[in-house]
Amino acid sequence: MYLKQRIINSVLPNPQTLTIIVSLLATLGVLLELLGGIWDASSHAVRAPEQFWSIQHVAVYFGVSTVAASSILGFLMLHKKIIIGKSKTAIKIIILGSILQIAAGYGDSVSHDLFGIDGLISWSHQPLELGLVLSSIGGYLLLSHRKNDFFKKLVPVSIFTVLMSSCWLAFSLSLFVSAIPVCTLVYEIFSSGCAVL
Structure with a gap:
């Protein structure tokens, strides 16, 4: 048992490095999702055909996969009890x-398969944005808890x-109370409109 733990500890990077990897994957994954979402919105502006597996959506899914990899690594760190405090x-x-x-x-x-193209407000978009x-x-x-100067430079990102993710969610939630005036302004950008499923 002791030998197995020593081998695992020698193969895995130290907890500090693992924590940095988790934070970078989470931050860069969300950034990729946001950029993919903006790209998707701009394709709506030029009225490009919409499909669930469009290149813009794939960029978003890659960002989701990056965040998922971050959370899997984080879960393993929690499970192995190699992280404590605020980082936990x-x-x-x-x-x-x-x-x-x-x-x-x-x-x-599932929503795209059942109902086709949806609008800005749907039962699946807002939980995704909260995530x-x-x-x-x-x-x-x-x-923000890292002492390394290089990683401190990434805090603004x-x-x-x-x-940006908070603004995106706030805008979507504002549509619940102001859908008609706001949707009228953005309808040309999101050619599918602001339909509520």
């Missing part, structure tokens, strides 16, 4: 965000992902 809470937030994104992504796929916010917050919390 941050990893739990990333894991929750990742679960929401994966479940909502699957729900979005984005949670994952970005977890990534920020992990990065992390802050950007928190702000």
Whole structure:
């Protein structure tokens, strides 16, 4: 048993390095999702044909996969009890965000299959956006506790992902109360409109 633990410890990077990897994957995954979402919105502006497996959506899914890899690594760290304190809470937030994104992504796929193209408000989009916010917050919390100067330089990127994902969710939630005036303004961009499923 002792030999097995020594081998595992010699193969795995130290907890500090693993924590940095988790935070980078979470932050960069959310950033990729946001950029893919903007790319998708711009394709709506030029009225490009919409499919669930479009290149824009694949960029978003790759971001989701990156966040999922971050949460799996974080889960393993929690399971092996090699992380403590505030970092433990941050990893739990990333894991929750990742679960929401994966479940909502699957729900979005089912929604597209059953109902076709949906609008900005759907039963799957808002949980996905909440997952984005949670994952970005977890990534920020992990990065902000690092002492290394290189990783301190990435904190503004992390802050950007928190702000952008929060704005995205806030805009979507605002459509519940102001759908007609706001949707009229953005209808030309999102040619599918702001339909509510």
